[in-house]
């Protein structure tokens with residue numbers, strides 16, 4: 001069930017998070033009853049976070065004529081967007097038609113709503129899907145290079161995933177940061193936002209924020225046109241992510257552990273913002289248990305090309321299923337991990353970065369390769385006969401275009417697994433994306449506990465909730481951060 005937080009439940013979350021020490025400093029040091037007499041920095045639009053949502057907001061606000069400052073707690077820009085695979089879903093007739101793919105915005109909307117169990121806000125989903133192509137073209141106009149063909153990334157459910165030509169998520173960050181610099185956007189690096197300052201406690205206009213610099217100095221930043229929250233999710237905060245699902249406490253995460261700690265979402269709630277859907281948390285294949293610092297493997301990205309097997313060498317789930325279905329299937333295995341298996345063709349079909357990580361993973365024990373399937377089976381301690389039987393059964397499914405045991409769809413039964421070198425990637429569930437967060441409207445304005453707009457406060461990206469419902473479609477987050485980032489920037493610049 002979607003969780004529209006009551007203040008009590010959120011305060012419970014805060015208490016739990018604070019008890020672990022992770023978020024204790026998020027509690028206000030500024031006196032919420034007093035408007036500061038002096039501000040250390042004044043700007044028109046202040047953006048919190050320099051990932052894809054933050055940079056898109058900053059560029060869009062600057063294009064709208066505003067003076068913009070981005071505050072980033074780390075010493076570098078990009079957040080998780082920098083390390084993401086960069087798949088971007090949208091309906092795109094110029095690319096899809098030549099590939100024989102029929103698509104429409106209505107279909108994208110319907111699939112997104114259904115995949116999230118109808119828990120997403122339909123108006124936000126319509127905005128997300130209908131503005132996908134124009135936002136992609138906006139990014140291309142800023143220098144982003146996108147491949148001519150679309151594909152169906154893991155969890156995408158339909159072939160409309162666009163991929164950067166060279167550098168995955170880093171390509172978006174580079175294009176946006178270059179434009180932001182050109183437009184004179186200022187960056188306050190190594191500065192962590194703590195508290196949102198409003199005219200009155202939980203009432204009135206948002207005036208700015210209180211933050212702390214890396215040398216421990218508290219600063220007050222005034223934003224005369226608005227503050228845009230773009231601080232990402234909380235996948236790296238074990239207390240927050242396990243509030244509703246204790247299975248998630250001890251898992252690894254695919255996220256940068258310094259980024260996704262959730263304190264900005266909690267500060268927004270403390271300032272009066274509504275949070276929604278914070279129990280919807282997505283896992284993805286990631287580092288094996290105990291391997292947080294290993295090399296994350298991504299040989300699962302091209303769904304047509306791989307199968308997932310357990311330690312007995314058997315398939316256990318339709319590899320093209322929703323991500324929450326795959327998560328539950330993996331977490332139900334006694335070992336809580338499986339192996340992604342690809343043959344030589346499947347390996348080559350993966351983006352260069354995924355191939356590079358697989359090669360690096362050989363040294364850290366996160367991936368394995370062998371000329372023959374039997375040799376590979378020995379390396380991963382699976383009975384070679386059992387693995388061969390599974391491959392033969394899967395290839396028969398491809399012949400028949402039917403997978404009676406698990407229900408993998410015919411469109412994903414196109415590639416047999418035939419020849420070496422074979423690859424296996426050690427693949428457990430890692431916390432990947434948090435679908436809940438600050439509630440916004442279609443203009444990216446933050447909504448308060450009474451359902452009203454908070455003047456001067458906007459939000460975009462993974463810090464928000466209500467866009468993906470209970471389960472995010474693979475490739476819809478990179479879409480989300482840019483579509484709503486662009487909207488938030490425009491809204492703040494124009495005072496919407």
Ligand SMILES: Cc1cc2nc3c(=O)[nH]c(=O)nc-3n(C[C@H](O)[C@H](O)[C@H](O)COP(=O)(O)OP(=O)(O)OC[C@H]3O[C@@H](n4cnc5c(N)ncnc54)[C@H](O)[C@@H]3O)c2cc1C
Nearest residue numbers: 049051053079080081084085086087193232461462477478
């Ligand atoms: C490995 C990986 C692969 C992925 N691949 C895909 C994909 O192919 N397609 C897809 O759709 N989605 C993908 N995702 C999900 C998607 O990348 C993220 O949802 C998205 O990048 C989040 O962007 P964001 O701008 O909201 O947050 P981020 O990019 O995480 O940026 C948030 C920024 O805010 C900063 N910040 C946080 N708190 C504070 C604070 N208190 N003060 C100041 N700054 C703060 C952080 O340091 C960070 O720089 C992937 C995610 C991961 C981890």
